[in-house]
Amino acid sequence: AKVAILISGRGSNMMALVEAAKAADWSYEIAIVASDKPEAPGLGWARAEGIQTFALSPQGIGKAAYEAQIDAALRAAGAEVIALAGYMRLLSDDFVARWRGRIINIHPSLLPKYKGLDTHQRAIDAGDAVAGCSVHIVTEDLDGGEVLGQARIPVLPGDTPETLATRVLAEEHRLYPRVLAEFVTR
Ligand code: GRF
Numbered sequence: 001a002k003v004a005i006l007i008s009g010r011g012s013n014m015m016a017l018v019e020a021a022k023a024a025d026w027s028y029e030i031a032i033v034a035s036d037k038p039e040a041p042g043l044g045w046a047r048a049e050g051i052q053t054f055a056l057s058p059q060g061i062g063k064a065a066y067e068a069q070i071d072a073a074l075r076a077a078g079a080e081v082i083a084l085a086g087y088m089r090l091l092s093d094d095f096v097a098r099w100r101g102r103i104i105n106i107h108p109s110l111l112p113k114y115k116g117l118d119t120h121q122r123a124i125d126a127g128d129a130v131a132g133c134s135v136h137i138v139t140e141d142l143d144g145g146e147v148l149g150q151a152r153i154p155v156l157p158g159d160t161p162e163t164l165a166t167r168v169l170a171e172e173h174r175l176y177p178r179v180l181a182e183f184v185t186r
Contacts, residue, residue, distance in 0.1 A: 002080050003028045003180065004034060005033045005084075007035050008036055009088070011085065012086075014046065015042070030046075033053050036057060042086075070095075081184055083103075084106070109122075111144075115143035120165045120168065124159060130153070134150045135180070150175070151172075
């Protein structure tokens, strides 16, 4: 299956998805990496990997025109599935409807806990003993679509949002390629 990845920054999950797909007979390939931030560090990495990239800021053109161009670029690249990987923008209901059931995202919490931002701070503040990450289907309901897979790790005494984020991120990099690989074959 051909997958498009949307990023806004660092792109470490995108890199994990790309690296996994180098395995023989892997079930997906990366058709394009697109970003709403032309300066996203992950874009240069993807380009150096020989992957097609597309960058466009919505600044000045408006959300509808921006999304129409993203949609066109992804379809032109032959993408069948979209994997959000640190894409920090809300997709419109229209866009989600056009890709219904074919957009997935990775979120740094054990959904349905801690939708939205500051997940690690909220897990620590709540005194949670376990934290983790979830891969889910994207719907109009923010971080609310079907959960496809999760990974759990203990919260350690003295954890800060930063130390917890680092350990959860390592789990994200293991979880996301595996779940995406299964998702495209289901
Ligand atoms: C990850 O923690 C991901 O779960 C969240 O945003 C972060 C993106 O990091 N959605 P990266 O750009 O993949 O390195």
